[in-house]
Amino acid sequence: MSGRYKELEYWDSRYEEEEQLLTGGHEWFGAYRDFAHLLRRELRPGTRGLVLGCGTSSLSAELHKEGVRPLVSIDYSPVCIKEMTQRNAGVPDMSWMVMDARHLQFPDGTFDLVIEKGTLDAMMVDEKDPWRVSQDTIALVDEVLSEVSRVLTPSGCFMSITFSPPHFRTQHYAQPKYGWSVSCDTYGRDFHYFFYTMHKGRQLTSLDLDRGQSLYKSYEDLEQTSTLLPCDDEDFLNNIQI
Numbered sequence: 023m024s025g026r027y028k029e030l031e032y033w034d035s036r037y038e039e040e041e042q043l044l045t046g047g048h049e050w051f052g053a054y055r056d057f058a059h060l061l062r063r064e065l066r067p068g069t070r071g072l073v074l075g076c077g078t079s080s081l082s083a084e085l086h087k088e089g090v091r092p093l094v095s096i097d098y099s100p101v102c103i104k105e106m107t108q109r110n111a112g113v114p115d116m117s118w119m120v121m122d123a124r125h126l127q128f129p130d131g132t133f134d135l136v137i138e139k140g141t142l143d144a145m146m147v148d149e150k151d152p153w154r155v156s157q158d159t160i161a162l163v164d165e166v167l168s169e170v171s172r173v174l175t176p177s178g179c180f181m182s183i184t185f186s187p188p189h190f191r192t193q194h195y196a197q198p199k200y201g202w203s204v205s206c207d208t209y210g211r212d213f214h215y216f217f218y219t220m221h222k223g224r225q226l227t228s229l230d231l232d233r234g235q236s237l238y239k240s241y242e243d244l245e246q247t248s249t250l251l252p253c254d255d256e257d258f259l260n261n262i263q264i
């Protein structure tokens with residue numbers, strides 16, 4: 023993914039270009055049929071859904087066909103939302119809104135299902151070292167996840183579809199404050215993608231709790247190391263024989 027995937031201007035101009043070229047949109051991380059079996063496990067009659075960073079993907083249309091209604095799809099690109107609103111004009115129980123995933127304008131407990139595909143990846147694209155994610159990115163992802171947790175019902179479910187494997191991604195999701203458990207499946211043939219399912223109202227395993235703690239631990243370690251440095255310097259000075 024390119025570093026520009028974090029910028030709204032990039033997505034607006036990309037969707038404008040797609041519109042002009044009539045490409046019909048780009049599908050990230052494979053076709054719906056590749057992961058539909060994982061998603062269907064969680065669907066119940068009357069599931070109310072929210073798609074975060076919908077882009078021009080067919081995911082929203084597929085969810086609507088599965089009976090996820092009402093279904094709201096948001097993206098912070100006005101160009102994308104205008105295009106998707108026009109394409110789906112007149113479809114009942116389906117709405118499209120320009121909205122930032124960090125500030126969801128819905129009351130607490132509005133949705134049974136929240137799903138994102140590639141949106142968090144786009145937000146994390148600047149990271150050079152997935153083992154030690156910057157504090158800015160940790161905070162950015164936390165803003166989104168806190169909002170997702172807030173708008174979910176007490177037994178709701180969050181799905182996240184990404185190319186990021188558990189040793190990098192689970193640490194973000196496995197925070198007790200979100201009030202959910204984390205599980206991960208893979209799909210795809212040549213290249214494997216990851217399908218995370220977070221269930222509200224269920225406990226994190228002790229392994230996932232440890233993973234969640236490791237997100238902040240690398241910074242605590244760093245702080246401890248840097249507070250030790252002056253002593254190291256003093257030892258070094260003491261050892262100089264003048």
Ligand SMILES: C[S@@+](CC[C@H](N)C(=O)[O-])C[C@H]1O[C@@H](n2cnc3c(N)ncnc32)[C@H](O)[C@@H]1O
Binds near residue numbers: 079
């Ligand atoms: C990699 S694309 C994925 C699009 C779509 N979900 C798919 O699977 O094809 C990332 C999408 O996230 C949107 N996005 C990025 N940051 C966002 C934010 N803070 N709030 C809402 N949408 C955002 C972009 O405009 C873009 O449409």
